[in-house]
Amino acid sequence: MTTADVPFPAGAADRPDERAATGELVHKALVKWHFTLGVFFMMTSMTAGFLVSLNFLGAYPFEDIPWLSASRLRFLHTNEIAYGFLVNCFVGAMYYAVPRLTGRPVFSKGLGWIIFFVWQFIVLATSVGQLLGFAQAVEWGETPTGFRPGTFELNYIPIDALIAVGALLVALQFLTPLARSLGKRMYVTGWYLTAGIVWLILTYVMGNTLPEWTMPGASGAATVGLFIHDLVGLFVTPMGWGLMYFFVPIILRAPVWSHALSVIGFWALAFFYPLNGVHHFLLSSIPMSVQYGAVISTMAVEIVVTTVIVNFFGTMWGRGHALRSNLPIRWFYTGMILYFITCLQCAFHTSLTLQKTIHFTDWVPGHAHLVMLGVFAFWIIGIITWLWPRLTGNEWYSRRLNHWQYWLTMLGLLIMFTDLLAAGVVHGWMLDALAPWMDIVDAMKPFWHVRTFSGGMILLGTALWSWNLWKTARTPKPYDYRVDLVDAEAA
Amino acid sequence: MDRFLGIVLVAGLGCFVLAFVLSGLYPWMLNEGSAPEATLDELAEDVSVEFKDLKERWPEGFRQAYGAEEALNLQELVGVPEGDARRTASDAAWRTAYRKALQDGRDAYVGEGCWHCHSQYVRPVANEDTRFGPVSRWEQDNNALQRPVLWGTRRVGPDLTYEGTLRSNDWHAAHFWDPRVVSPGTVMPAYRWFFRDGFQVRRRIDPDIASRTGLDPQTSYPVPGVYDTRAEAEQAMARVAAETPENLAGERERLFIEEGRGLNDRGLSILAYIQWLGTWQPQPVEGGA
Ligand code: HEM
Numbered sequence: 044m045t046t047a048d049v050p051f052p053a054g055a056a057d058r059p060d061e062r063a064a065t066g067e068l069v070h071k072a073l074v075k076w077h078f079t080l081g082v083f084f085m086m087t088s089m090t091a092g093f094l095v096s097l098n099f100l101g102a103y104p105f106e107d108i109p110w111l112s113a114s115r116l117r118f119l120h121t122n123e124i125a126y127g128f129l130v131n132c133f134v135g136a137m138y139y140a141v142p143r144l145t146g147r148p149v150f151s152k153g154l155g156w157i158i159f160f161v162w163q164f165i166v167l168a169t170s171v172g173q174l175l176g177f178a179q180a181v182e183w184g185e186t187p188t189g190f191r192p193g194t195f196e197l198n199y200i201p202i203d204a205l206i207a208v209g210a211l212l213v214a215l216q217f218l219t220p221l222a223r224s225l226g227k228r229m230y231v232t233g234w235y236l237t238a239g240i241v242w243l244i245l246t247y248v249m250g251n252t253l254p255e256w257t258m259p260g261a262s263g264a265a266t267v268g269l270f271i272h273d274l275v276g277l278f279v280t281p282m283g284w285g286l287m288y289f290f291v292p293i294i295l296r297a298p299v300w301s302h303a304l305s306v307i308g309f310w311a312l313a314f315f316y317p318l319n320g321v322h323h324f325l326l327s328s329i330p331m332s333v334q335y336g337a338v339i340s341t342m343a344v345e346i347v348v349t350t351v352i353v354n355f356f357g358t359m360w361g362r363g364h365a366l367r368s369n370l371p372i373r374w375f376y377t378g379m380i381l382y383f384i385t386c387l388q389c390a391f392h393t394s395l396t397l398q399k400t401i402h403f404t405d406w407v408p409g410h411a412h413l414v415m416l417g418v419f420a421f422w423i424i425g426i427i428t429w430l431w432p433r434l435t436g437n438e439w440y441s442r443r444l445n446h447w448q449y450w451l452t453m454l455g456l457l458i459m460f461t462d463l464l465a466a467g468v469v470h471g472w473m474l475d476a477l478a479p480w481m482d483i484v485d486a487m488k489p490f491w492h493v494r495t496f497s498g499g500m501i502l503l504g505t506a507l508w509s510w511n512l513w514k515t516a517r518t519p520k521p522y523d524y525r526v527d528l529v530d531a532e533a534a
Numbered sequence: 535m536d537r538f539l540g541i542v543l544v545a546g547l548g549c550f551v552l553a554f555v556l557s558g559l560y561p562w563m564l565n566e567g568s569a570p571e572a573t574l575d576e577l578a579e580d581v582s583v584e585f586k587d588l589k590e591r592w593p594e595g596f597r598q599a600y601g602a603e604e605a606l607n608l609q610e611l612v613g614v615p616e617g618d619a620r621r622t623a624s625d626a627a628w629r630t631a632y633r634k635a636l637q638d639g640r641d642a643y644v645g646e647g648c649w650h651c652h653s654q655y656v657r658p659v660a661n662e663d664t665r666f667g668p669v670s671r672w673e674q675d676n677n678a679l680q681r682p683v684l685w686g687t688r689r690v691g692p693d694l695t696y697e698g699t700l701r702s703n704d705w706h707a708a709h710f711w712d713p714r715v716v717s718p719g720t721v722m723p724a725y726r727w728f729f730r731d732g733f734q735v736r737r738r739i740d741p742d743i744a745s746r747t748g749l750d751p752q753t754s755y756p757v758p759g760v761y762d763t764r765a766e767a768e769q770a771m772a773r774v775a776a777e778t779p780e781n782l783a784g785e786r787e788r789l790f791i792e793e794g795r796g797l798n799d800r801g802l803s804i805l806a807y808i809q810w811l812g813t814w815q816p817q818p819v820e821g822g823a
Contacts, residue, residue, distance in 0.1 A: 191641060192681075193678060231536075260677065267683055317553030403688060
């Protein structure tokens with residue numbers, strides 16, 4: 044298949060004025076408010092992460108306050124990132140991308156506001172519940188069931204059920220325009236977003252019911268592993284790639300390099316990613332056949348990823364200077380390189396040889412921050428950076444601040460990643476060498492200091508950006524979209 | 535397959551269900567097929583010495599948490615004949631209390647996020663069986679308290695699979711109040727809300743012993759029991775005094791009341807749970823996964 048067949052985005056570059064085009068189709072206020080709350084939760088979550096990291100230095104400021112206990116704040120850190128930051132920002136970006144992609148509005152603007160408010164309530168009630176001690180023992184699914192663990196005695200708002208309903212409403216909202224192209228061939232973004240929404244519902248319901256009520260021990264662990272992995276691989280990843288396939292060609296004003304490669308990338312993701320679940324509990328009492336299956340499909344994912352990365356670098360061919368001149372593109376491609384590194388790392392550390400050393404150590408949070416922050420948060424930051432002046436109609440309050448944010452966050456993350464990786468290896472070797480436990484803890488402390496420092500860089504970068512977004516929205520200064528066009532004169 | 539329905543059905547449903555069957559349902563069916571999950575009652579069948587000790591150390595907190603007035607300790611059972619109704623009632627009361635404690639303890643373990651810093655599975659590598667104990671088998675976790683599973687993904691602190699009976703109740707209580715007292719340099723958070731404040735009867739040490747051993751004569755030690763009000767503590771002091779034999783009259787003189795602190799229901803339950811870990815061992819199942 045040649046690039047000429049691609050239904051999108053052939054026309055994108057010809058539109059005279061972006062703002063005129065988005066006027067009716069896209070509900071800008073919804074995009075803007077989802078982004079605003081997303082960035083807000085990113086800040087609160089990162090602040091929580093920073094506080095938790097202080098606990099590892101023995102300098103935790105709120106030790107006597109039960110609801111600010113470091114171990115409860117950790118729930119808030121990971122859950123606000125997932126449900127507050129990622130979901131809000133993906134939904135916001137979909138409000139922009141889906142109508143423009145399909146040429147049809149979403150199901151209903153009114154429903155949009157209902158979803159918006161219900162969702163913020165869910166996120167806040169989740170955090171409150173967790174700080175009060177009602178978390179569910181499923182990593183990344185600590186959202187309170189509302190029931191006493193494993194029973195049907197109600198003890199809190201049933202958040203899990205609310206989230207499932209919220210996800211269904213999101214599906215109604217976005218699958219409606221996507222489904223109306225029924226029978227027509229969809230652009231690759233459409234595949235990823237459609238599948239991602241369906242997967243979100245299935246994954247969430249599976250992970251929040253079965254381990255809690257029917258599957259104990261090893262079999263529950265297999266399903267919990269599947270849940271953690273599907274939430275990342277079948278929701279966050281398809282959303283991320285779907286939006287990359289949408290925004291990168293628009294910004295670079297170039298069609299996707301190879302349609303064939305995007306077909307391979309999508310179907311291989313759909314097939315291999317979910318089979319990876321059990322790799323979160325290797326060398327455990329889950330049947331070895333299942334564990335080996337997970338190891339092999341994890342390695343297979345690396346091949347998938349390579350095809351997608353090649354495709355995007357092919358798209359960039361001849362426009363490499365955009366990395367310098369266009370900040371969103373720089374965020375996107377930095378994220379892609381980090382994605383490649385994450386997946387390469389995965390292909391190695393899923394082997395039982397490396398598992399022996401790195402499982403249960405700081406290596407794993409190192410990996411988690413690289414993928415969640417370095418890839419998906421970077422993409423979201425890029426998307427918001429691209430859209431914010433278009434949504435508010437205002438020129439950036441300061442373009443310099445955005446560059447500060449890029450370097451602070453990027454370098455902070457690289458420091459954190461390297462640091463936690465090294466910490467993990469030291470931990471693993473000391474474990475094997477039967478070092479006394481407190482010796483291991485003491486050996487980790489220098490690494491934990493570096494983590495707090497690098498986390499501070501990331502937090503500062505994000506704070507500068509939030510401030511910049513706020514000031515941009517509040518300071519009227521007409522925005523000329525042509526400043527940000529790649530190759531404006533060639534078009 | 536690049537049309538809406540194809541994506542929804544083949545990718546959305548098909549690929550998801552395939553993975554769920556292969557890596558979720560299949561291991562579950564293997565396990566369920568060879569042994570059903572052990573219920574909470576089965577787990578609480580043998581009441582541990584450590585749990586009975588909680589009642590002796592923190593009688594007031596224990597009464598407030600579990601009631602269990604009929605649950606008698608060894609001392610109280612002296613002279614009660616075998617087969618007496620009081621013994622049967624006591625056994626039943628212990629089991630009911632233990633069951634509640636294990637469940638509440640597990641809930642607290644989940645809600646306090648202990649499982650983000652502690653694992654509950656021992657791997658067959660990295661000398662873990664030397665350090666922690668026998669490699670985990672699936673039967674061990676095939677029980678109601680492992681739903682949701684508490685294997686964990688990170689070990690900031692040590693594995694707790696076999697933590698039960700490894701340390702004394704006092705050690706744990708001190709550790710919860712201020713972990714750095716017993717493990718200098720640790721990063722485990724303090725859990726001060728596992729404790730309740732109140733009034734306690736204390737006894738100053740014998741002046742003779744103090745002078746012979748060079749201890750401060752003001753040194754005192756607590757009589758178990760932390761009461762909500764001073765009046766209750768005074769009643770308790772009167773009881774202790776009355777129980778002190780005549781020939782030890784001096785002991786009676788050295789009783790006094792001070793503000794004190796003991797484990798509350800959350801603290802007692804989590805301690806009971808921690809002391810239970812690894813003490814329940816199922817029979818190995820033939821042909822299990
Ligand atoms: C200010 C920057 C940040 C700091 C200081 C920070 C700190 C931390 C800390 C201390 C933990 C607990 C690790 C452990 O239990 O050993 C953690 C876990 C985690 N954080 Fe962050 N974090 C930051 C930003 C982020 C961001 C932006 C994301 C996602 C976009 C994120 C995602 C996660 C995840 C997924 C985990 C769970 C990892 C695991 O246990 O495997 N963090 N973080």
